[in-house]
Amino acid sequence: MSDDTDTGMVYLVGSGPGDPSLLTVKAKELLDTADVVLHDKLPGPAIIESIPESKREDVGKRAGGERTPQEYTNDRLVELAKAGRTVVRLKGGDPFVFGRGGEEMEHLATAGVPFEVVPGITSAIGGPGVAGIPVTHREHASSVSFVTGHEDPTKDESAIDWEALAATGGTIVVLMGVGKLPAYTAELQDAGMDPETPIALIEQATRPSMQVAVGTLDTAVDIRDEVGIEPPAITVIGEVATTRERVCQWIDQTQHHHFEQIETQDQS
């Protein structure tokens, strides 16, 4: 046997938005069969607690509250694979939508570790969907753009061109959109976007504690504070946000009871 055949395998796996039934069939199988699962808090408690504790490694916040450096996670993935382990790197949503999965993938390739990408449902699409908001609509939105409210803090200025995003005329979805809501709703209005443009704020998308608040670009900050929307939450900006009020009476609510049961079982 050559050295090569001793090397394990890394799966970069998206967990989806948090409801365990929105894991893919492949992600579920890999979580069951992997030797080790490296994760942070983003996949959410229902999914994380379904993984046997003996194979979990938390690479999110460390004791003391500071974040695990990305370099540590990169190196740990290589170390485990070189030791012949089958490793799942579990990321919230999709690994490649603001997830730093690209950096991890390139690190693995540079180190000569075989890997596979297993996409997941991004909360930026699945969250609004479950809440009755289609991110595109033949009549209202010919494009949809995703941006993050949490930018790289080492950058001098925002790399996001809100004026260009406003000019697209399509839906805008902001992930991690709570903290900087006052800044970007103002920037979009300065860029000429109608203050009456509908918006929706969705907290804990697809989870039992999901909360949705609707308003306009102009009232977004007040509504966030009245309803008490807290991170993690996404903001949907555009005409499509009005769909919810026309349909939400008919969205089946039993899914939420189902979630609560899952969580109770996991915590017992």
Next chain:
Amino acid sequence: MSDDTDTGMVYLVGSGPGDPSLLTVKAKELLDTADVVLHDKLPGPAIIESIPESKREDVGKRAGGERTPQEYTNDRLVELAKAGRTVVRLKGGDPFVFGRGGEEMEHLATAGVPFEVVPGITSAIGGPGVAGIPVTHREHASSVSFVTGHEDPTKDESAIDWEALAATGGTIVVLMGVGKLPAYTAELQDAGMDPETPIALIEQATRPSMQVAVGTLDTAVDIRDEVGIEPPAITVIGEVATTRERVCQWIDQTQHHHFEQIETQDQS
């Protein structure tokens, strides 16, 4: 028993990009338990052929080749639910990413039919991901925009503002991006986008017959013709498209053998 309790339920379900293992756990369960599954060709043969033929209703192309009118599908969903059936409306990718799921949802709500949305992985994210291309990257792309190359033919002019999309500086992903490739690559260059901007074309994303071709905005049409990229395919435009060449040697190929087995079994 009141009339209400006799009404069934409609699930608007995304199939993901075509690999059956990228169905969600919930979608898989619903396909197993539903009374009827209304589908078109977009979910792909491996998924469609795994559904018992007795419960499939094809609402895509009809005999003679013309499309089933959207109104027929809307009315059929209501009719089946009112007859007490549990109905899955299976859509390729995610139901709300250029899928007309929004119109179907509003029709159900207007008719008073309870429904639930079950998101799926859009090929616009999962397709590039599996091919080694992250749609966002901390260094290269702070936003990603999705548009369709297939617009509503009843519209007088394109509703897509390519100039604004170019100005965002983020990744652009065009779904159904083959036919109009010459038009929009020219429009993006006219809007000032660098002709050397990297692009990737991905045909049959995540399926055994997946093909990927890389080039630049300037060479995109030649590359499409040389490699023979055909619909359904997506186009990724932006610096992230260069990631593939740095990682593809290490992307595990066994997944494709796995797909081929699944297809062979289904067809036997």
